[in-house]
Amino acid sequence: MPNHQVTFGLPGEKLDLVIASFVAAAKEDPFSSWLLLPTQRLVLHVTDFLTTKKIPFISSRICSLDGFCKILFEENRTTGRFLSKSESKLLLTQVLAEHAKEVPLFMSRDHPSSGTIDDLMTFMNVTLTRKVAFPECLLDLESEKSRQLDAIITEYRNRLRELDLVDGDTILEWAIDHLNRSGSSPLGSVFIYGFHEPLPLAKDLFEAVRDHAGKVHIFVPDGIDPNIFRSRIAAGSKPAFDESSMQSGITGLFSETSTLEAGDLFRVQTFPTRYTEIYHIAAEISQLNSRGIPLSDIAVVFPDLRGELGLIEEVFSDFGIPWNAAVGHRLSQAPLVQFLIGIVSLAAGGYSREDVVRCIKSPYFRKGPVPGGSSRLDAAEVDLVSRYAGIDGPHPxxxxxLNWLHEQFQNPQKAKNFWGISIHSVERVREGMGILLNSLDLLSRKKRLRDQVDGLKEFLNLWNLPYLFGAPDESHKAQEIRINKKFQSHLENLARIAWMPAENPITVQDFFRLISSIGDEPDNSSRQDADGVAVLGFRECPHMKYPVVFIGGLVEGVFPSLTTRLPFTNSLENARMGTRTLSEILREEQYYFIAALLCAQQALYVSAPLADGEKPLLTSAFFERVRMRAGECPWPTFTENPVTSKRTAAVDA
Structure with a gap:
């Protein structure tokens, strides 16, 4: 008798039954019962549900596929260590720098660009998770480029093995190997819910789970479109859902042409600009909330969520709408982090006049006298004095x-040539800059990474930086304190980086490249209001349920995103590698769009902007498909201005 059972249903169906079955199994064997889910958003939903119901569970046993691999790794590793994405990029950068002469096509002035590193990470992810035999698959298309690519991948993977490390991609291989080698399996009853067409390496992991678990219960999302939902047809099963329901009709959005029988579910409309679209979303949310709908019952979905975050934050703040999102801005977008990284760039760049003035001008720079001196550095004064002193170039x-300029003031006739400053101005700048440059010399020497980090901390402590008391209000001040703590935490983690030899000295230029990677880390802690509106990307939507859902930003070129070509490859090479075809990408985008539509239980608002500033935009083919199938369903019109908009209130006043 097989140890696994496969059931099919519409996205989001039978989740309650699967949770109940998992809870029952966990009562019998809590440590070997697992529930694997396709998104971290769904993981949080299930754990929050169980917590609310006061049902005991082991939180690590409800996880995404990546989370499952990490938990297996942490519970079974000996000396191995997991690398975060930013650490992986640093290691890859180090590998390229050490083999710069062997891979010149990927280097720029002895160092790879950040864009090249990002593209290499993407290339390695695709070839591994899709099990592409690169470069052998290219056959007669192999070239010097593919040889160098193969050399980079081989050296990087060899370095991981030498240092006993795994990254976000190779941890799947580690998990498969661990399960296949284990004498006793840690897996009892495993419930796998809602994965749509997993990639080849993920399929291998599921097979390993099935081979080594006591029992496996698999739920596969299904629908009436045979082009999108293929698993049931391949298995020869009949539909297990009501084919006449509204939800099943939505799964046939792209395969049927008749009008959807969806009652008053849909509202479909275009707006003149991106700002107007988000403004109307916020206004409608305010109206719904004033009529008693909790904000936590509302979700807002955008295809380019990270690109829309700034505008969402601006408009939702204007309306006073709390919200939460799983993604956040990169830390490098925070002015405070730019200032802190900029301090190291001063030493790395040789103290150029423009960089020094920019640093002193920052609101985060010290406001009182310099440490151990009586002078106070003023950006405008430093700027003017340094110009008269002829301070210019990359290493002035x-x-x-400044001594030369001071000598000029000893001659009254020559002093007249320097309007707007006095000898006292020169003396203040000379004293202050002398102390500042001596302090920065702590960073400019070649030394161990640990010492570089300690030198930066010593400089910040000596100068009492960053200055955080200039924030406009307590909310901004609290946010900047939090960002500073996060930066300091990443800085300490950098000092303990596993693959950097502890005794090897590094230059300040290399330290700057390392510390700049902190800016690539996401700041995901700023929007975690569980009682607010959920702001999602399309990949977070499968199997989630909200009474009200807004889907915006549906413009051509953004969604669907139909990029097929891998970095560093042309169309012929791409075809030989057997990666996703245009039709496969389109099917995947269609699935995630349908999953987002199915999130809505009572009202579904679909929209697209017609312009981004002066740039005209075309509505997405998916938007037009909804408009064709749902009919004309305009959004509600406001009989009065939305009540909670601070901007509207100010204009009306």
Missing amino acids: DWIKR
Whole structure:
């Protein structure tokens, strides 16, 4: 008798039954019962549900596929260590720098660009998770480029093995190997819910789970479109859902042409601009909330969520709408982090006049007298004095030029040539810059990474930086304190990086490249209001349920995103590698769009902007498909201005 059972149903169906079955199994064997889910958003939904119902569970046993691999790794590793994405990029950068002469096509001035590193990470992810035999698959198309690519991948993977490390891609291989080698399996009853067409490496992991678990219960999302939902047809099963229901009709959005029988579910409309679209979303949310719908019952979905975050934050703040999102801005977008990284760039760049003035001008720079001196550095004064002193170029001698300017003031006739400053101005700048440059010399020497980090911390402590008391209000101040703590935490983690030899000295230029990677880390802690509106990307939508859903930003070129070509490859190479075809990508995008539509239980608002500033935009083919199938369903019109908009209130006043 097989140890696994496969059931089919519409996306989001039977989740309650699967949770109940998992809870029952976990009562018998809590540590070996697992529930694997396709998204972290769904993981949080299930754990929150169980917590609310006061049902005991082991939180690590409800996880995404990546989470499952990480938990197996952490519970069974000996000396191995997992690398975060930013650490993986740093290691890849180091590998390329060490083999720069062997891979010149991927180097720029002895160092790879950040864009090249990102593209290499994408290339390695695709070839591994799709099990592409690169470069052998290219056959006669192999070239010097593919040889160098193969050399980079081989050296990177060898370095991972030498250092006993795994990254976000190779941890799947580790998990498969661990399960296949284990004498006793940690898996009892495993419930796998809602994965749509997993990639080849993920399929291998599911097979390993099935081979080594006591029992496996698999739920596969299904629908009436045979082009999108293929698993049931391949298995020869009959539909297990009501084919006449509204939800099943939505799964046939792209395969049928008749009008959807959806009652008053849909509202479909275009808006003049991106700002107007998000403004009307916020206004409608405010109206719904004033009529008693909790904000936590509302979700807003955008295809380019990270690109829309700034505008969402601006407009939702204007309306006073709390919200939560799983993604956040990169830390590098925070002015405070730009200032902190900029301090290291001063030493790495040789103290150029423009960089020094920019640093001193920052609101985060010290406001009182310099440490151990009586002078106060003023950005405008430093700027003007340094111009008169002729301080220019990438590596200026500040003190030499300031001494020269001071000598000029000894001659009253020559002093008249320097309007707007006095000898006291020169003396203040000379004293202050002398102390600042001496302090920055802590960073400019070649030394161990641990010492570089300690030197930066010592500089910040000596100068009492960053100055966080200039924030406009307590909310901004609290946010900046939180960002500073997060930066300091990443800085300490950098000092303990596993693959960097502890005793090897590094230059300040290399330290700057390392510390700049902190800016690539996401700041995901700023929007976690569980009682607010859920702001989602399309990949977070499968199997979620909300009474009201807004789907915006549906413009051509953004969604669907139909990029087929891998970085560093042309169309012929791409075809030989057997990666996703245009039709496969389209089917995947159609699935996620349908899954987003199915999130809505009572009302579904679909919209698209017609312009981004002065740039005209075309509505997405998916938007037009909804408009064709749902009919003309305009959004409600406001009889009065939305009540909670601060901007509207200010204009009316």
